[in-house]
Amino acid sequence: MTRSEFKSAARRTYWIGLIGIIGCTVLMALALYWFMTSTIQAEKQPNLATEPVPDGADGARYGILIGLVVGASFGLPFVLFMTLSNRFFGLRCPNCHRYITLRCRPEIVLESGHCPFCHTKLFEGGED
Numbered sequence: 618m619t620r621s622e623f624k625s626a627a628r629r630t631y632w633i634g635l636i637g638i639i640g641c642t643v644l645m646a647l648a649l650y651w652f653m654t655s656t657i658q659a660e661k662q663p664n665l666a667t668e669p670v671p672d673g674a675d676g677a678r679y680g681i682l683i684g685l686v687v688g689a690s691f692g693l694p695f696v697l698f699m700t701l702s703n704r705f706f707g708l709r710c711p712n713c714h715r716y717i718t719l720r721c722r723p724e725i726v727l728e729s730g731h732c733p734f735c736h737t738k739l740f741e742g743g744e745d
Protein backbone atom coordinates (compact mmCIF):
# COMPACT_ATOMS: atom_id res chain seq x y z
CA MET A 618 0.00 0.00 0.00
CA THR A 619 1.06 3.58 -0.54
CA ARG A 620 0.68 6.59 1.74
CA SER A 621 -2.05 8.12 -0.44
CA GLU A 622 -4.01 4.82 -0.44
CA PHE A 623 -3.81 4.75 3.34
CA LYS A 624 -4.83 8.42 3.63
CA SER A 625 -7.92 7.99 1.42
CA ALA A 626 -8.92 4.72 3.17
CA ALA A 627 -8.59 6.33 6.61
CA ARG A 628 -10.64 9.34 5.49
CA ARG A 629 -13.29 7.10 3.86
CA THR A 630 -13.75 4.83 6.91
CA TYR A 631 -13.95 7.85 9.23
CA TRP A 632 -16.61 9.69 7.20
CA ILE A 633 -18.73 6.62 6.44
CA GLY A 634 -18.68 5.66 10.12
CA LEU A 635 -19.51 9.21 11.20
CA ILE A 636 -22.41 9.53 8.73
CA GLY A 637 -23.75 6.17 9.95
CA ILE A 638 -23.53 7.30 13.59
CA ILE A 639 -25.27 10.61 12.88
CA GLY A 640 -28.01 8.88 10.86
CA CYS A 641 -28.58 6.29 13.57
CA THR A 642 -28.57 8.94 16.32
CA VAL A 643 -31.22 10.95 14.45
CA LEU A 644 -33.34 7.80 14.03
CA MET A 645 -32.97 6.94 17.74
CA ALA A 646 -33.83 10.52 18.73
CA LEU A 647 -36.99 10.35 16.60
CA ALA A 648 -37.86 6.97 18.15
CA LEU A 649 -37.27 8.37 21.65
CA TYR A 650 -39.39 11.42 20.85
CA TRP A 651 -42.19 9.18 19.57
CA PHE A 652 -41.88 6.93 22.65
CA MET A 653 -42.01 9.86 25.07
CA THR A 654 -44.91 11.67 23.39
CA SER A 655 -46.97 8.49 23.07
CA THR A 656 -46.44 7.47 26.73
CA ILE A 657 -47.08 10.99 28.03
CA GLN A 658 -50.34 11.17 26.09
CA ALA A 659 -51.37 7.70 27.27
CA GLU A 660 -50.54 8.48 30.89
CA LYS A 661 -53.34 9.87 32.98
CA GLN A 662 -52.26 13.21 34.39
CA PRO A 663 -52.76 13.13 38.20
CA ASN A 664 -54.80 15.87 39.77
CA LEU A 665 -52.54 16.86 42.66
CA ALA A 666 -55.38 18.56 44.53
CA THR A 667 -57.40 15.37 44.94
CA GLU A 668 -54.96 12.45 44.43
CA PRO A 669 -51.89 11.54 46.52
CA VAL A 670 -48.47 12.24 45.03
CA PRO A 671 -46.94 9.05 43.47
CA ASP A 672 -44.15 7.47 45.56
CA GLY A 673 -41.53 7.80 42.85
CA ALA A 674 -40.93 4.12 42.11
CA ASP A 675 -42.59 4.47 38.71
CA GLY A 676 -40.54 7.58 38.03
CA ALA A 677 -37.31 5.76 38.86
CA ARG A 678 -38.22 2.82 36.60
CA TYR A 679 -39.13 5.24 33.82
CA GLY A 680 -35.84 7.11 34.30
CA ILE A 681 -33.80 3.89 34.15
CA LEU A 682 -35.60 2.87 30.95
CA ILE A 683 -35.00 6.25 29.31
CA GLY A 684 -31.37 6.22 30.46
CA LEU A 685 -30.83 2.79 28.90
CA VAL A 686 -32.49 3.83 25.63
CA VAL A 687 -30.53 7.08 25.41
CA GLY A 688 -27.25 5.37 26.36
CA ALA A 689 -27.79 2.61 23.84
CA SER A 690 -28.78 5.12 21.18
CA PHE A 691 -25.36 6.74 21.48
CA GLY A 692 -23.14 3.81 22.41
CA LEU A 693 -24.33 1.02 20.14
CA PRO A 694 -24.41 2.95 16.85
CA PHE A 695 -20.94 4.29 17.55
CA VAL A 696 -19.45 0.83 18.03
CA LEU A 697 -21.55 -0.74 15.25
CA PHE A 698 -20.88 1.81 12.53
CA MET A 699 -17.21 2.28 13.29
CA THR A 700 -16.72 -1.50 13.28
CA LEU A 701 -18.67 -2.00 10.04
CA SER A 702 -17.01 0.96 8.35
CA ASN A 703 -13.59 -0.33 9.36
CA ARG A 704 -14.42 -3.86 8.23
CA PHE A 705 -15.75 -2.92 4.79
CA PHE A 706 -13.64 0.12 3.93
CA GLY A 707 -10.64 -0.06 6.24
CA LEU A 708 -7.16 -1.40 5.65
CA ARG A 709 -5.31 -4.16 7.46
CA CYS A 710 -1.67 -4.54 8.27
CA PRO A 711 -0.19 -7.05 5.79
CA ASN A 712 1.77 -8.76 8.58
CA CYS A 713 -0.46 -8.97 11.69
CA HIS A 714 -3.81 -8.42 9.83
CA ARG A 715 -5.12 -5.93 12.40
CA TYR A 716 -7.15 -2.96 11.22
CA ILE A 717 -4.97 0.12 11.05
CA THR A 718 -7.40 2.70 9.66
CA LEU A 719 -9.70 3.45 12.60
CA ARG A 720 -8.00 1.68 15.48
CA CYS A 721 -4.94 3.92 15.17
CA ARG A 722 -4.54 7.62 14.59
CA PRO A 723 -3.83 7.99 10.84
CA GLU A 724 -1.38 10.85 11.30
CA ILE A 725 0.78 8.73 13.62
CA VAL A 726 0.76 5.80 11.16
CA LEU A 727 1.60 8.16 8.27
CA GLU A 728 4.39 9.81 10.22
CA SER A 729 6.02 6.58 11.37
CA GLY A 730 5.22 4.51 8.27
CA HIS A 731 4.97 1.41 10.46
CA CYS A 732 2.13 -0.71 11.87
CA PRO A 733 1.54 0.45 15.47
CA PHE A 734 0.93 -3.16 16.58
CA CYS A 735 3.74 -5.19 14.99
CA HIS A 736 5.97 -2.34 13.68
CA THR A 737 6.09 -3.75 10.14
CA LYS A 738 6.93 -1.23 7.44
CA LEU A 739 3.59 -0.40 5.77
CA PHE A 740 4.29 1.87 2.83
CA GLU A 741 6.28 0.90 -0.19
CA GLY A 742 8.24 3.47 -2.16
CA GLY A 743 9.14 6.97 -1.01
CA GLU A 744 7.03 9.87 0.14
CA ASP A 745 3.39 9.83 -0.98
Ligand SMILES: [Zn+2]
Nearest residue numbers: 710713732735
Ligand atom coordinates in the same frame (compact mmCIF):
# COMPACT_ATOMS: atom_id res chain seq x y z
ZN1 LIG B 1 0.89 -5.10 12.01
